[in-house]
Amino acid sequence: ARAFERITGYQDADAQAAECQRVLDRRASLKKPLLLLRVAVILGLIVGFILFSRTDRFQYHLARLAHRMGADSVAAAFLSNEYGDTDALLEEIYYDEGVEHMENGRYKKALNVLMKCTAPHSDLQSRLDECNYALGDEAFNEGHNKIAKDYFKACSEGYRDCTRRIEECNYNQALDSLAEENLQEALDHFISANNYADTAQLRYEPELKYLSEARDGDVVYFGS
Numbered sequence: 001a002r003a004f005e006r007i008t009g010y011q012d013a014d015a016q017a018a019e020c021q022r023v024l025d026r027r028a029s030l031k032k033p034l035l036l037l038r039v040a041v042i043l044g045l046i047v048g049f050i051l052f053s054r055t056d057r058f059q060y061h062l063a064r065l066a067h068r069m070g071a072d073s074v075a076a077a078f079l080s081n082e083y084g085d086t087d088a089l090l091e092e093i094y095y096d097e098g099v100e101h102m103e104n105g106r107y108k109k110a111l112n113v114l115m116k117c118t119a120p121h122s123d124l125q126s127r128l129d130e131c132n133y134a135l136g137d138e139a140f141n142e143g144h145n146k147i148a149k150d151y152f153k154a155c156s157e158g159y160r161d162c163t164r165r166i167e168e169c170n171y172n173q174a175l176d177s178l179a180e181e182n183l184q185e186a187l188d189h190f191i192s193a194n195n196y197a198d199t200a201q202l203r204y205e206p207e208l209k210y211l212s213e214a215r216d217g218d219v220v221y222f223g224s
Contacts, residue, residue, distance in 0.1 A: 063089065091119045102127065107134040129155045136165065145169040145176070167196040178202070183210045187221050 001020035004013045094116045101110035111131040117124055136151030149169035152162045174189035183206045190203045207222050214220050 063093070088119075091117055095121055095124070098127065102131065107131045107138075111135065125156060129159045133160060133162065136162075140165070140169065145172045149173075164196075167193045170194075171196045171199060174199070174202070178206060183213075191221070 001017050001024065004017035004020065007013045008017070094113050098110045098114035098117070101107070101113060107130075111128065114124065114128055114131065132151045132154040136148045136155075138148075139145075139151060140148035146169070149166055152165045152169065155162045170189045170193040174186045174193060177183075177186035177189060186206050187203065187210065190199050190206075193199045203221075207220075211220050211222060
């Protein structure tokens with residue numbers, strides 16, 4: 001428009017300048033409504049995103065994304081609602097998270113997560129056994145015989161040498177009770193030890209002492 005005005009009178013320069021000015025005026029009249037429209041669209045998108053982010057569907061897809069990124073604990077937190085195959089995905093998340101903990105030697109966390117699985121995985125029981133055995137062995141090495149025994153008992157029947165390990169825990173508990181002069185408890189543990197190591201010989205002295213201190217109505221142990 002300014003360029004046409006500089007050559008006013010030349011051919012149709014005046015008409016072209018007027019046309020340019022009309023276009024500018026029309027654009028100026030639309031600028032404010034367009035700005036308001038843009039603001040409204042942006043606000044609408046924000047509100048829509050906030051509302052959608054609270055839906056089960058959004059939580060579900062966030063969980064799938066977190067699971068693919070390896071953040072299974074985050075994924076499980078998103079799956080607080082029911083949507084799609086939530087139960088199946090949650091099973092997959094728990095199982096994979098448990099396996100990851102196992103591979104990194106975090107057997108306590110692995111056991112806690114794997115015990116949440118309800119679907120029949122082909123090797124779930126063997127993994128639970130492995131976790132319980134590892135935790136039992138750790139507790140045993142730290143001198144926590146009762147805790148170790150509970151872990152060994154949680155293993156499947158016949159798993160590795162759990163039967164012998166349970167007897168060994170009972171044997172150690174019997175020795176501890178004997179040192180504390182708790183004869184009844186010591187004898188109970190010796191019996192549960194099932195003749196482990198020199199149990200038969202160690203039972204002899206507390207049995208005699210217990211018999212010598214027995215009163216009417218007491219239950220006593222003697223012999224095999």
